[in-house]
Amino acid sequence: MINGIWLGLIVIGVVVAIFTGNVQAVTDAAINFSGTAVEIAIGLIGIMTLWLGIMAIAEKSGLIRGLAKALSPIMKKLFPDVPADHPAMGAMIMNIAANILGLGNAATPFGLKAMEELDTLNEHKGVATDAMVMFLAINTSSVTLLPATVIGLRAAAGSANATEVIGPVILATTISTVSAIILAKLFGKMKRYKVENYIEKSDVENVQEG
Amino acid sequence: MLQTVLNTISLYAIPAILLGIPLYGYVKKVKVYEVFVGGAKEGFDTAIRIIPYLVAMLAAIGIFRASGAMNFVVKLLSPVTSLIGLPAEVLPMGIMRSLSGGGAEGMMVELFNTYGPDSLIGRMASVAMGSTETTMYCIAVYYGVAKITKVRHTLSVGLLVDAISLIAAAIITNIVF
Structure with a gap:
């Protein structure tokens, strides 16, 4: 599906551009966005390094283990395949906590660390595990109590009450996160999404890549 | 009012974490600087x-x-x-x-x-x-x-x-x- 959507974006984009006369804009966008992607990654190096360092202290001091233990009843339900004392649990908790507080630039480094840790439990490299899909689902549905960027932009646009959207946002994000968790669990049980369906194909591709 | 509270939270959340975690580590006898650098190198x-x-x-x-x-x-x-x-x-x-x-x-x-x-x-x-x-x-x-x-x-x-x-x-x- 991801191959289809990726190709679809490019095919639709180029074909539509021919009819709308935006061909030059498409060329520029492809080049500029590739540059932006690299800038984002480079920009991540600093905060990634900072938060990984802080996280190492939190781990070594037992802070994360304590947090993971306190939240283990929920975490075990969400991620049954991840051992309760695995470092992935701590990193995921830190990521979700940072998201809830609206600290986007701290959430990403914790999330990346969590994915690396989850991959150490992955028996079929290159194929997402149930825990990874659940973690991504929770992240893409956004768990936040503080939509800081939106409030900032509303205030900048001259809103009389920039924070009035907080309640509705919390309600909407709760609905989306709960449906994300339910759908991730349900779809994970469907035949077409079983890990076994993807193993052979990815092995073939690995061979082709040499 | 709510706006002020929220602004304060966003202003202080990160400094609080940057202070709190190393301080807690120090109390727990973690070699904070060495551990920080060790963890950070994967960034x-x-x-x-x-x-x-x-x-x-x-x-x-x-x-x-x-x-x-x-x-x-x-x-x-x-x-x-x-x-x-x-x-x-x-x-x-x-x-x-x-x-x-x-x-x-x-x-x-x-x-x-x-x-x-x-x-x-x-x-x-x-x-x-x-x-x-x-x-x-x-x-x-x-x-x-x-x-x-x-x-x-x-x-x-x-x-x-x-x-x-x-x-x-x-x-x-x-x-x-």
Whole structure:
């Protein structure tokens, strides 16, 4: 599906551009966005390094283990395949906590660390595990109590009450996160999404890549 | 009042963590500086590893955005979405929300400038913007770092939840305001 959507974006984009006369804009966008992607990654190096360092202290001091233990009843339900004392649990908790507080630039480094840790439990490299899909689902549905960027932009646009959207946002994000968790669990049980369906194909591709 | 409280939280949250964790570590007899440096050294590799995934995703999204194809998607979907009280003006931003966070943010600001942040359209855009994350970006970044290309049900779940989130934003805004 991801191959289809990726190709679809490019095919639709180029074909539509021919009819709308935006061909030059498409060329520029492809080049500029590739540059932006690299800038984002480079920009991540600093905060990634900072938060990984802080996280190492939190781990070594037992802070994360304590947090993971306190939240283990929920975490075990969400991620049954991840051992309760695995470092992935701590990193995921830190990521979700940072998201809830609206600290986007701290959430990403914790999330990346969590994915690396989850991959150490992955028996079929290159194929997402149930825990990874659940973690991504929770992240893409956004768990936040503080939509800081939106409030900032509303205030900048001259809103009389920039924070009035907080309640509705919390309600909407709760609905989306709960449906994300339910759908991730349900779809994970469907035949077409079983890990076994993807193993052979990815092995073939690995061979082709040499 | 609420605004001040929130501003204070966003102002102090990160300094509090940057102070609290090393201080707690020190109390627990952790060699804070040495452990920090030891943990931090993976930062570079991790960030660099996501580049190919991010370039692939953002270039495709950039091509789609620049082509003007969004207008056609909106024409196709707006008859359906207007039934649930989602104005055609908000729909492009709602779709862009799944593809590009920066793109959606720009569209939201444009809606603020045209209709005002306190109009129904401005409020609905705010709720839609705040209640979800950029699915495509999350997939590129998080799966990039673990070199995952077989995403299984991630995309179906992510996009379906984006749709649910947009519908919820429309309904909630219509009821609350």
